Amino acid sequence: MTRPTSVQIREVGPRDGFQNEPESIPTDDKVRLINSLGRAGFKRIEVASFVRPDVIPQLADGVEVLNRIDVPADVRLMVLVPNSRGLDNALKQRDKFHEVAIFVSASETHNKKNVNRTVAESMADNDVIARRIVAEGLDCAAVIATSFGCPYEGKVEMTRVLDLAERFAEAGATELGFGDTTGMCNPAYAGDFFRAAIERLPGVEITAHFHNTRGQGLANAYAALEAGCASFESSFGELGGCPVPAGSTGNIATEDLVSMFHEMGVQTGLDLEGVIASAREAQAVLGRKLTSHSIIAGAINWAPSAS
Structure with a gap:
């Protein structure tokens, strides 16, 4: 598989991170941060989730955010829905976004703890939701959490994950995201997995979503790239994690991922300095140090120093 010379990166910090x-x-800070991401060149941003506000109160202002953000017209906005009721609520804002993400965990235990459903129950609803999304003329992205391991069940078989992915594709999903929800992947397995996924799911966009829980996130992204993956998700400032279990730290930092790709000659279409500036602004808003390396070090400057 030839290494891609350009990739797409979806910024998920405004949803997965916040x-x-x-x-x-x-809300004012959210709107300002999303607008700054749009100015940094992102063409895809995940901005809201239509979940019950008592479950995730941090995203209760999603409708207001959607109505107030001001990003370039060519930026595609994504929202996440957990079930059919969530899609009903999202469609009330139909003209404010372009892509809808639906999800399931490959692990029965994680799915039960996350959404209080079995995998079979989630997939039965997802089959209906995906077809409704497509009928609305929206793009459907399906996300499979714990694709690379589960903290409760251990190893998750690749065939199980790809079987779920194939079912999503049959229901109309045009993008399949594979999430390393609690940072259990390693580079060797990432390479094997994405080679298999790309081979089994032709014509579907394959997206890598790695977390840096154990410090292997960028190495896993590199392995996925070498396997032919050209679509990634990441979060500025390394924000994010997973509500279950405790200790599941954030996504790989967008600015670190972009820096690595640019140094490799892989084009992202992003302004690295702008991404770093957005991450630093998020750090100021949160009032604590974030964990990305590029926030501290900045972009590499190859200009010779004055002598």
């Missing part, structure tokens, strides 16, 4: 903060970020 929902894991202990306190809700003020």
